Amino acid sequence: MPTKSYKKYISLFTFVAPAFILYAVFLLIPTISGMVYSFTDWNGLNRNYDFIGFGNFVEALTEDPDFVGSLLFTLKYVVFMVVLQNVFALLLAVFIESRRKTKGFFRTIFFMPNMISTIISAFMWTFVFAQVLPQLAEKTALTFLDQAWIGDPKVSFFSILTVSLWNGVGYMMIIYLAGLQGVPQSLKEAARIDGANAFQTFRNVTLPMITHAITICFFLTLNGAFKVFEVVYGLTGGGPGRSTQVITMNIYEEAFSNNFRYGYASAKSVILFIIILIFTFIQIQVMKRREVEA
Amino acid sequence: MKKIVKGMMITALAATVLAGCGNNANSTNNEGGSTGGGEAKSVKLKMFIAQPRFKEQYDKYIAAFVAKEKADKNIDVSVQLEMPTSDNAAQILKTRLASNDAPDIFALHATNEIPSYYKAGYLEDLSDQPFVGKLLDSVKPAVTTNDGKVVAVPLETISWGYLYNKKIFTEQGITPPTTLTEMKAVTEKLKANKITPFVLSYKEAWIPQLLLPLAAGALIETGNKDFVERMNKDEGSFTEMKSMFDIFDLINANGTDKATEVGGDDGAAAFAAGKGAMWLQGPWYAETILKNDPNMDFGVAPLPINDNPDATLINMGASTSLAVSKTTKNKEVALDFINYVLDDTASNDFFQSLKFNPISNIHTYDSYPWVNDAMVYIKEGKAYQEPKIPQSVKDEVGKGLQAYYAGQLSQDDVLKALDKAWQSYNKVNK
Numbered sequence: 127m128p129t130k131s132y133k134k135y136i137s138l139f140t141f142v143a144p145a146f147i148l149y150a151v152f153l154l155i156p157t158i159s160g161m162v163y164s165f166t167d168w169n170g171l172n173r174n175y176d177f178i179g180f181g182n183f184v185e186a187l188t189e190d191p192d193f194v195g196s197l198l199f200t201l202k203y204v205v206f207m208v209v210l211q212n213v214f215a216l217l218l219a220v221f222i223e224s225r226r227k228t229k230g231f232f233r234t235i236f237f238m239p240n241m242i243s244t245i246i247s248a249f250m251w252t253f254v255f256a257q258v259l260p261q262l263a264e265k266t267a268l269t270f271l272d273q274a275w276i277g278d279p280k281v282s283f284f285s286i287l288t289v290s291l292w293n294g295v296g297y298m299m300i301i302y303l304a305g306l307q308g309v310p311q312s313l314k315e316a317a318r319i320d321g322a323n324a325f326q327t328f329r330n331v332t333l334p335m336i337t338h339a340i341t342i343c344f345f346l347t348l349n350g351a352f353k354v355f356e357v358v359y360g361l362t363g364g365g366p367g368r369s370t371q372v373i374t375m376n377i378y379e380e381a382f383s384n385n386f387r388y389g390y391a392s393a394k395s396v397i398l399f400i401i402i403l404i405f406t407f408i409q410i411q412v413m414k415r416r417e418v419e420a
Numbered sequence: 421m422k423k424i425v426k427g428m429m430i431t432a433l434a435a436t437v438l439a440g441c442g443n444n445a446n447s448t449n450n451e452g453g454s455t456g457g458g459e460a461k462s463v464k465l466k467m468f469i470a471q472p473r474f475k476e477q478y479d480k481y482i483a484a485f486v487a488k489e490k491a492d493k494n495i496d497v498s499v500q501l502e503m504p505t506s507d508n509a510a511q512i513l514k515t516r517l518a519s520n521d522a523p524d525i526f527a528l529h530a531t532n533e534i535p536s537y538y539k540a541g542y543l544e545d546l547s548d549q550p551f552v553g554k555l556l557d558s559v560k561p562a563v564t565t566n567d568g569k570v571v572a573v574p575l576e577t578i579s580w581g582y583l584y585n586k587k588i589f590t591e592q593g594i595t596p597p598t599t600l601t602e603m604k605a606v607t608e609k610l611k612a613n614k615i616t617p618f619v620l621s622y623k624e625a626w627i628p629q630l631l632l633p634l635a636a637g638a639l640i641e642t643g644n645k646d647f648v649e650r651m652n653k654d655e656g657s658f659t660e661m662k663s664m665f666d667i668f669d670l671i672n673a674n675g676t677d678k679a680t681e682v683g684g685d686d687g688a689a690a691f692a693a694g695k696g697a698m699w700l701q702g703p704w705y706a707e708t709i710l711k712n713d714p715n716m717d718f719g720v721a722p723l724p725i726n727d728n729p730d731a732t733l734i735n736m737g738a739s740t741s742l743a744v745s746k747t748t749k750n751k752e753v754a755l756d757f758i759n760y761v762l763d764d765t766a767s768n769d770f771f772q773s774l775k776f777n778p779i780s781n782i783h784t785y786d787s788y789p790w791v792n793d794a795m796v797y798i799k800e801g802k803a804y805q806e807p808k809i810p811q812s813v814k815d816e817v818g819k820g821l822q823a824y825y826a827g828q829l830s831q832d833d834v835l836k837a838l839d840k841a842w843q844s845y846n847k848v849n850k
Contacts, residue, residue, distance in 0.1 A: 169536075170518075171514055171542075255681070256678075260678075274678050274681060275681075277826070278680070278826070279828065363625070364819075365625060365819065366622070366823055367820065367823025367824075367826060367828055369823065379815070385812045385845055385848045
């Protein structure tokens with residue numbers, strides 16, 4: 127009966143409506159209007175603004191060295207973060223999984239930094255980098271600790287990485303732990319009977335079995351690293367100059383300081399959105415293909 | 421079927437409730453202006469002042485104003501005072517203005533915000549209000565637009581140069597230098613006595629930024645009068661201001677180390693602890709410095725930028741100012757309040773309690789020593805109006821000088837970036 131399917135849609139709609147309306151009002155509509163603004167020269171204050179087509183996009187990619195610079199810096203950060211965060215998280219997960227009695231203890235300890243809000247951990251680490259480490263260097267003979275950890279653009283990149291990893295690894299570790307616990311014991315035992323050593327078991331049994339966890343973790347780290355803001359804001363503020371400015375900061379600066387070019391900043395946000403979309407799309411496509419079922 | 425209908429109705433109900441919230445808010449807002457009673461008119465005045473730390477003082481002053489309106493004009497005024505923190509105040513205000521929900525009276529930054537808000541048509545012309553005549557001549561230009569209209573009453577004004585530790589200066593028998601050569605001699609003498617001449621704090625970009633208003637202001641005042649106008653027409657260049665690096669290099673060469681890791685508060689602590697004799701900073705950090713050391717004795721002096729003693733001048737600027745919205749429905753009461761800010765009898769105590777500098781000849785209270793220091797220079801005519809450099813250029817100079825300090829940019833790179841920032845400002849605001 128045709129009315130039946132019609133009814134189905136009504137009940138679907140009624141169930142989805144409350145969440146969907148909120149989602150639309152607070153997320154979907156602002157996102158779309160942001161995209162509309164990206165084609166204008168609105169400055170956030172004037173009542174009148176003009177549509178200028180792709181002018182903002184062309185300017186961002188061709189005439190704005192600061193934007194391109196921040197984009198490259200972000201890419202560098204993304205590469206380091208995606209690799210290091212997943213490697214560390216997986217190592218920790220494997221290590222914790224191998225414990226028997228102290229499993230809960232280590233899991234809590236390594237997850238704890240994740241419970242502190244990013245901006246607060248950034249401020250904590252600012253104190254560590256600016257006060258504690260130089261003092262340590264003074265009291266002990268470890269002179270290499272006495273550096274401009276967040277003031278020198280060459281070093282500060284690694285300071286930012288350190289804090290991001292410290293803060294972010296715990297969460298990925300939990301996902302990997304769940305994945306590891308889902309690997310059937312029987313498969314591992316079978317591999318051992320076939321004469322595989324620990325590394326071979328891990329490489330050929332465990333890893334393929336947790337590919338779905340890897341997919342999720344890669345997606346989260348990739349996505350998160352592109353959108354990094356608080357850590358850099360709290361540690362260096364993008365400085366000195368613009369040497370550690372990430373792309374979100376460049377957008378923020380364009381919209382809320384400088385010339386308040388909301389339209390232009392929206393265009394930059396759209397560019398960031400498209401970049402993330404492409405990267406995650408490719409990543410998920412590639413990794414989905416490698417997933418296997420037990 | 422019944423269940424579906426029920427579900428639909430609940431959804432509809434939820435939607436109307438949500439919509440109802442919005443409607444209610446609107447209707448209460450409109451109430452104020454339109455309901456005029458027979459005997460006592462009642463007016464609801466909305467104010468937006470981003471200084472929550474002064475809530476007590478404002479509340480008290482507003483209460484006095486309400487009493488006065490009732491007595492003089494038989495108007496029942498109820499004031500709805502909104503005090504967001506200054507970090508997000510500009511955002512909230514812009515949203516209000518853009519959504520036609522403008523507060524009747526709002527605070528904004530005189531030099532940084534008045535031009536763009538005036539151009540967007542949000543500010544009422546106040547030129548013919550009585551308070552204008554009471555303003556000091558040195559303050560008035562800060563709230564006057566380029567076409568000569570007074571659009572706000574200033575509250576907070578600042579006279580600044582750099583801060584110096586009076587105790588160290590007396591011990592060493594030195595006085596604030598008036599030329600660059602004298603400044604060099606002073607730093608040499610301090611260094612000879614194992615005192616670091618300058619506290620450096622460049623972590624936050626706005627602190628090195630302070631150099632530009634100081635150096636450019638003095639250079640503009642002594643011979644380059646039309647610099648800002650020419651820059652606005654894309655005809656000038658910051659290469660004319662290159663000599664500002666002379667003093668900047670001198671400060672950097674004789675300062676505390678790791679400057680890019682020291683923020684404003686850390687700098688205040690270092691300055692209060694006597695880790696440097698001078699600090700490129702304004703007296704707005706007085707409170708923080710005194711918190712670190714209540715007995716700290718420091719003064720404000722003009723920064724020498726070249727060997728012309730006439731170019732060693734105090735910078736005078738206004739920051740927080742009150743403006744009236746062009747769309748206000750309660751114009752009469754709003755204007756009354758604006759004038760009441762400089763009321764002949766009440767204003768003196770108000771400004772004193774806020775610890776702001778005097779801005780009118782009706783202000784006769786005693787100010788702080790550092791304010792008096794600056795006033796001495798101002799009375800000698802050794803001061804200039806903060807030049808109207810666009811905010812985006814100031815942001816750029818902060819970043820540029822940070823990078824210059826870190827050795828990433830050359831002087832020419834910085835100047836070129838500044839030219840570009842001003843050009844793009846012109847392009848956006850044409």
